Amino acid sequence: MIEPRVLLLPGWLNSDPDHWQSRWEALHGDQRVEQADWQWPRRGDWMARLDEVLQQDARPALLVAHSLGCQLVASWAAHSQHTARVRGALLVAPPDTEREDTPPQLHNWRPIRRPRLPFPALAVVSSDDPFCAPERGAQMAADWGAELLMLGACGHINSASGLGDWPEGRALLQRLQATAAA
Template identity: 45%
Template sequence: MTVRVLILPGLFNSGAEHWQSHWEQRYSGLHRVKQENWETPACTDWVNNLQKKISKSERPVVLVGHSLACALIARWAQEYPAQAKRVRGALLVAPSDTEASSYPAGTTGFTPMPLNALPFDAITVASTNDPYVSRERATAFSEAWGSELVWLENAGHINAEGGVGAWPEGIELLFKLTGDPQFKHS
């Protein structure tokens, strides 16, 4: 049985040049979770929306989160442990430290950062020069979540501004979680 891949953008959504958008255009079966409020989100609303999407899926789910969506995934797994069994894995890219002074104002309920172990396989991808998370905090998040940690050198916030483009290396990581041959680069 194939999995359902849910794309979870962070604060302000992911624009046309973001790797999440590139992936949606290139690969079938990826579904962006649309939130009602991208600029000043409330964690409760985002968690409830994610819960609805996962509960509607007839297939196992793989979550692909960027930035604030990493905190969303960890919070959702903490609040819905029974539903978390439906998740095969999560790709947690550029987790933002919502407790850091560098984090943009306007979000509600995303602190403290959830640090419970995730009940599914996960890969955290962090950049050595991300303005929204220190190397130490990214490492601490990955360890707490029980995820594999992959470092990218000088990729900023691992978005369009960081120059990752369609990010084929990320697709390889997604393949590790899904086993779906459409994500296997030759």
């Protein structure tokens, strides 16, 4: 079986050097999907970029999304003809872009796309995420057909959460990969 590549999908403003995604990129050689505009992310542009990166390599992929990257996966999967290239998705800290206090830069990410994902997914939600109430995170996971893992009080599950290399997250990715291969 061909080993899938791991594509990192950061959220709004990208992942800083202390973020677990950046650490995984350095430690494991995962590939970050770079976007043209991290400040004013346009949903269609981000979807097109993900499609482009997936088609650059014939190997299947595991998507590792953080924050707005989770919304990217849901939006992309609802429209792309290349979803068969994805073996699974780890969706960490999906934000609620339909909240009243959502920054104007993210308004084009409304409404949240909610169709069931056509591949296995695991959604990791924090009980005190400042960008998404746990109930809303759980509802997105259910709509997407993703297994839900409530992580407890970990904020936005980013560098401010102090996770370091987040080996527990890597174990979740390995579990997802095993499930997808079964």
